[in-house]
Amino acid sequence: MKKTGLFFGTFNPIHIGHLVIANHIVEFTALDEVWFVVTPKSPFKQKKSLLENHHRYQMVYEAVKDYPKLGVSDIEFGLSEPNYTVDTLAILQDKYGGERAFSLIMGEDNLKSFHKWKNYEAILEYYPIYVYPRISENPIPERLQGHPGIQFVKAPVMEISATFIRREHKAGKNIRPLLPEAVWKYMDEMNFYR
Template structure:
């Protein structure tokens, strides 16, 4: 059975922080692969700031193509919107069957809000959650402490945001070092976020 970690995000754009976390989870946990699932529309984000789905998929593809344990996924493009993680997990389990074990990946900051997710109890019943550290304030919901399905991974703390990259690029700042080289080339050619 192949163990796959699902790393959800709008990846608008994907940056080196995303890549470092995804690669770390693939190399230093018991996961065999990490799929970067491009989210078409998060119920918690405004859609108007998102690039077209296929452009974001192309950037994730460009960022991951040289990493055999990482792969882009546009599985959520096929699902009704707005979509919820529990629906994606159900869809993937139905599609791939017993050959794959799907787990979630999330930062500690997202774990704090897990109790607000649609059907989070069902997610925890059937799937593991791999948590990587983030610098954030406040405590994680105490009911998740010591939960057998929540696995903390000592990964590098990456404090880079796509919002910061978009804003600074628009302001004319050099954000090239924050992006994988192929992503920078694509973003620059397409004149995104100007």
């Protein structure tokens, strides 16, 4: 049974911070692989800066194709809105349950609001959660402190944001070192975020 960590995000664009964290988690925990689950563009939230699903998927694909333990999933693209992580997990479980055991990967900032997620108790009961450090304000809710299903990973603290990359790229700054080379090429050729 393969242990697969799921790293959800818009990845708009995927950057070296995402790669460093995913690679660290797959190399230094019990996980065998990490899938980047690209979350779809919501028809309810028309965010102008959010690239179309297939472009963000392609950039993640370009970023991970040379890393055998990293993969990309578009499982959420076909699901109805609004979509919740607990539903995605159920679909993945139906599809791959016999061959894979899934876990969630999230930043410490997301863990602080995790108790507001739909059916968070069920997620905690059936899916281990790997948490990587993020610099953020609020404390972790008491009910989640010391929970046996939550493992903190001493991954490097990566304070790079996709928002920063988009903004500074548009301003004409050289943000190329913050992106995997293949992602930079794709982004540049497609003239994204200008």
